Amino acid sequence: MAFRDGDGWVMCSCGHRHWGLHGAAGLLLVRRDLDEPRVLLQLRAAWTHGGGTWALPGGALDSHEDSVSAAAREAEEEAGISASHITVKDIFSDDHGPWRYDTVIAHTTSDAGAHAANAESEDLRWVLIEEISQFQLHKGLEAAWPELRLRVLATLTA
Ligand SMILES: [Zn+2]
Incomplete structure (x- = not known):
């Protein structure tokens, strides 16, 4: 395993602290082999x-x-996702100045091997796009979701 030099908090001009000295990124994976597109959500472990x-x-x-x-x-x-099963379509940057969160929007045509693979994942679920807002979301995702949703929909019609 490579040395991890990005672990740490950044005090941000938005008044919050964020995880990741060099910023952070997440994968918004859209599954396209089902009747309707579904997005992979992860339930973060309580700790x-x-x-x-x-x-x-x-x-x-x-x-x-x-x-x-x-x-x-x-x-x-x-989440056990195999990179060979995903195709990157877009990157959405939530830029806070001293800190940035990039959401990598990708598509897959299988379950991509998804399973709760380490102790940070309590559960994983493939969720319909229009049902995501009904989940109790992490506050960063909740804030970004209205704009992210539009970006996801755009990748589906492109
Ligand atoms: Zn911030």
Whole structure:
């Protein structure tokens, strides 16, 4: 395992602290082999930051990593996602100045191997796009979701 040099908190101009000295990234994976597109949500284990809420697999960037690599690595560690089964379609940046969260929007035509793969994942679920707002979301995802939703829909019609 590579040395992780991105672990740590950033005090942000928005007044919150964020995880990831070099920013953070997550994978928004859209499954397209079902009747309707579904998005993979992860229930964060109670002991994690934002524990007990639904979020995207993801985490801090290492200094040498780009957002796509970090999102794919975290999705594999936490949710067993195989990078060979996903196709990146778009990246949505939530830029806070000193800190940034990049949501990597990708498609898959299988379950991509998804299963709760480490202790940070309590559960994983493939959720209809229009049902996501009914879940108790991690506050970062909740804030970004209205805009993210439009970006996801755009990847489906492109
Ligand atoms: Zn901020």
